[in-house]
Each structure stands twice: as C-alpha cells, then as structure tokens.
Amino acid sequence: MDIARTLPEECIANIISGTSPGDACRLSLVSRAFESAATSNLVWERFLPPDYQEIISSSSSSSSSLNLLTKKNLYFHLCDNPILIGNSNNMSFQIDKHNGKKCLMLAARELSIIWGSGDTPHYWEWISSTQSPVLPKSRFSELAHLRNVCWLDIKSRIETKILSPKTKYVAYFIYFMVDGFYGFNLPVKVSIRLENEVEGGDATNAYLNPRMRSGTDNRQRSNEELLQINRQDGRLPIKREDRWMEIEIGEFFNGSQVDDHGAVEMCLKEVQVLNWKFGLVVHGIELRPKEES
Known part of the structure; x- marks a missing residue:
C-alpha cells in the first residue's frame, strides 16, 4: 500500500512532525508527496520551541525579517545565526540543530564579576568587542578584560523557565587568553547547582x-606546575570553531517546570592560592543541551 496516495498530506505531515528534524529531512527524499509534507510549516513549527515567536519579537534587530521565512528556513537560520534578545541585548538565543532545544548565552555584562563593575579599571576593564584585532569575533558589544587580580570570582544565574524543559543542559565558560597572559597554570574551581536543590554545587x-593541552613549553614550568599537569585532575579547555575557548562548568537537568520556576547558579573562581592573574577576556557563559551519546 502506498501511504502517500491513501493519506492526505496533512496526515503525513502530522506523522512526520512526531519524529525529529533529521528524520524529516530524510523522509523528504522518499517521494514528492513526502517532500511536500516534510517541508511544510506544520512540521517545522512543531520542531521550533513553543515560545519562539515571543523570543523573536524580543530581538530588536531581526524580528521583522525572520517572520518572512518559512518555518523550515527559520529553524535552520536560528541554528546557525544566534540572535540577541532582551532589553540590553546581553543574551543570545539559538536552537540545537538536532532537536530544536534552546541554546542560550549570557554576555559578560550579565555575569557577576568581583571588581568587574567598572569602578576599578586597574583590576578589570570593559572593552569593545571590536577594539582588538586579535580577539575573536563576538556576538556582544562588550567584553570583560582581566587586567590584574589575585581574587578571581565570576558567578552567573539564569531562570530555568526560559530553557527547554525535560532537558539535560551543560554550561560552558567562554573566554580568550591574550598574549602575555599569566597566573593560570594552576586550576580554578567551577561549580553549578539548581537553587531548589539542597545537594549539588560541588567544585571541580x-x-x-x-597550553595545558599539550606537552610544549614544559622546560619553562616548575616541578609543581608539571605535577599539576600530570595529575590530570581537572577539566581542560577546547578551542571552538569561532576561535573562542570553552571549558565545561557542569551539567544539570531542567525538569518539567510545571510546579517550579527556579534558577541555576554557575560559578568560576580561584580564591585560595591568590596568585596574580592577567590576560583573561570573558565572553560569557553558554548553556547548551547535552549531546546524546
């Protein structure tokens, strides 16, 4: 029996909308009838987050043009092109290409940085994201540049209701090191916890x-530093395609949100050794759905 001939296109579209974006793309190759159903707005609107229209409307720069796209084109546009949202454009939104879950990034201005308010520029200074030709391209207008501190303490908080429910998220600290940076051969502590949970928040x-990822420059390191490397007792950074570095802060499960609109707190600090540090540029903290293995 040829299902494409016996069922109306709307019924086929309803069936496809219960699969996944990848499945919809594959099913569009089956036949012309399946292609028409699999590319329909009915299918791709269900793959988008339920509140996508509200999110897009909060973006002052792109809402009008995005509303002209088909739902499929809108889906893939939001996968590849983060949009700035919120009153101060200090948060970006995009969606995960595989499942349509929300990905959010908080700009450095949305983080709580000790001595980073701008009143003490000899500790931290705020720079334009286009000020230095050596820095990677940023989606935000301002970045936090560490001038010199011994007490490194960066925190952030985000309400879980704006994230996708029933989803395991991973939080990443996004940053860059300028030439001549120092004070980062020893580890910092990262932690994450849900506000409504008594347990959690253990530091890692x-x-x-x-440079901790390679064996270069070992001759310039002390025995204590080499011992820290050989222990391999901590997380190491990864260089992203956009040239920024990222390091995992931790993960958490965002529940159904029916009864509880809580928040998740993230922290990065080094307040024990208290060695002086220089050269860190903070881009922000990003939350992405955890990839399924």
Whole structure:
C-alpha cells in the first residue's frame, strides 16, 4: 500500500512532525508527496520551541525579517545565526540543530564579576568587542578584560523557565587568553547547582590555560606546575570553531517546570592560592543541551 496516495498530506505531515528534524529531512527524499509534507510549516513549527515567536519579537534587530521565512528556513537560520534578545541585548538565543532545544548565552555584562563593575579599571576593564584585532569575533558589544587580580570570582544565574524543559543542559565558560597572559597554570574551581536543590554545587578543577593541552613549553614550568599537569585532575579547555575557548562548568537537568520556576547558579573562581592573574577576556557563559551519546 502506498501511504502517500491513501493519506492526505496533512496526515503525513502530522506523522512526520512526531519524529525529529533529521528524520524529516530524510523522509523528504522518499517521494514528492513526502517532500511536500516534510517541508511544510506544520512540521517545522512543531520542531521550533513553543515560545519562539515571543523570543523573536524580543530581538530588536531581526524580528521583522525572520517572520518572512518559512518555518523550515527559520529553524535552520536560528541554528546557525544566534540572535540577541532582551532589553540590553546581553543574551543570545539559538536552537540545537538536532532537536530544536534552546541554546542560550549570557554576555559578560550579565555575569557577576568581583571588581568587574567598572569602578576599578586597574583590576578589570570593559572593552569593545571590536577594539582588538586579535580577539575573536563576538556576538556582544562588550567584553570583560582581566587586567590584574589575585581574587578571581565570576558567578552567573539564569531562570530555568526560559530553557527547554525535560532537558539535560551543560554550561560552558567562554573566554580568550591574550598574549602575555599569566597566573593560570594552576586550576580554578567551577561549580553549578539548581537553587531548589539542597545537594549539588560541588567544585571541580578546571585549567583555563590552553597550553595545558599539550606537552610544549614544559622546560619553562616548575616541578609543581608539571605535577599539576600530570595529575590530570581537572577539566581542560577546547578551542571552538569561532576561535573562542570553552571549558565545561557542569551539567544539570531542567525538569518539567510545571510546579517550579527556579534558577541555576554557575560559578568560576580561584580564591585560595591568590596568585596574580592577567590576560583573561570573558565572553560569557553558554548553556547548551547535552549531546546524546
């Protein structure tokens, strides 16, 4: 029996909308009838987050042009092109290409940085994202540049209701190291916890120094530093395609949100060794759905 001939296109579209974006793309190759159903607005609107229209309307720069796209084109546009949302454009939104879940990034201005308010520019300074030709391209207008501190303390908080429900998320610290950076051969502590959970928030070692990933420059390191590397007791950074570095802060499960609109708190700090540090540029903190293995 040829299902494409016996069922109306709307019924086929309803069936396809219960699969996944990848399945819809594959099914569009089956026949012309399946292609028409699999590319319909009915299918792709269900793959988009339920509140996507509200999110797009909060973006002052792109809402009018995005509304002209078909739902399929809109889906893939939001996968590849983060849009700035919120009153101050200090948050970006995009969707995961595989499942349509929300990905959010908080700009450095949305983070709580000790001595980073701007009143003490000899500790931290705020720079334009286009000020330095050596910095990677940023989606935000401002970045936090560490001038010199011994007490490194960066925190962030986001309400879970704006994330996709029933989803495991991973939080990443996004940053860059300028030439001549120092003070990052020892680990910082990263932690994450849901506000409504008594347990959680255990700190984990993380090495922001990108050179910790290789065996180069070992002759210039002390025995204590080499011992720290050989222990491999912490997370190491990864260089992204956009040239920024990212290091995992931690993961959490965002529940149904029916009864509880809580928040998740993220933290990166080094307040024990208190060695002086320089050269860190903070882009923000990004939350992405965890990839299924």
